[in-house]
Amino acid sequence: xxxxxxxxxxxxxxxxxxxxxxxxxxxxxxxxxxxxxxxxxxxxxxxxxxxxxxxxxxxxxxxxxxxxxxxxxxxxxxxxxxxxxxxxxxxxxxxxxxxxxxxxxxxxxxxxxxxxxxxxxxxxxxxxx
Numbered sequence: 001x002x003x004x005x006x007x008x009x010x011x012x013x014x015x016x017x018x019x020x021x022x023x024x025x026x027x028x029x030x031x032x033x034x035x036x037x038x039x040x041x042x043x044x045x046x047x048x049x050x051x052x053x054x055x056x057x058x059x060x061x062x063x064x065x066x067x068x069x070x071x072x073x074x075x076x077x078x079x080x081x082x083x084x085x086x087x088x089x090x091x092x093x094x095x096x097x098x099x100x101x102x103x104x105x106x107x108x109x110x111x112x113x114x115x116x117x118x119x120x121x122x123x124x125x126x127x128x129x
Contacts, residue, residue, distance in 0.1 A: 005057060006089040007044060008082055010036060016085060017071055017078040026073035036071075039064030039079075043086070054092050058083045059118040066109050076105045083122070096125050 013036065021028060030036060043060035046052040052060075065079035080101060087094045096104075104121055107113045 005043075005047065005054065005086075008040060008061065008086055008089070010040060012085065013040065013065070013078060013082050016081045017074055020074050020077045020081060024074070024077065029072040030070060031072050032068070032070050035068035036065070039068045039070060053119075053123075054087065054090050055119050055122040057090075058086045058092075058094075058122055059115050061086050062105070062118055063108065063115040066105065076109050079108075080105050087122070094122060094125055096121075 014030070018028075020026075039061070042064040043052070043057040046060050047057060062079040062083040065082055066076055069075045071078055084094055104113065104118070108118060
């Protein structure tokens with residue numbers, strides 16, 4: 001990848017998280033701002049120091065947010081929404097079936113799947129750029 005991707009900002013993710021809480025409910029607030037900043041830095045570092053695809057960068061957002069647990073509540077939703085937003089921003093729309101998305105994100109949160117599994121799932125469901 002030669003052109004730098006469009007990155008999500010802390011404000012983007014906080015806004016998406018707040019929208020999810022308004023729709024689905026949950027405790028409001030950031031539990032650990034450093035954990036959020038760390039999660040959002042993961043894909044940028046991957047892009048700068050590795051050869052990473054858009055799917056790998058999206059998975060880094062999802063993995064980082066879900067596993068770092070920066071919010072009081074709604075971390076799985078926030079991680080999933082960050083992945084989707086990043087993919088859309090970078091021309092790779094991704095629209096998995098909601099039940100499948102729930103299963104995958106729950107498995108990620110439980111540690112049953114890892115980041116490489118998430119990358120494969122995204123690659124399998126995203127049309128080529």
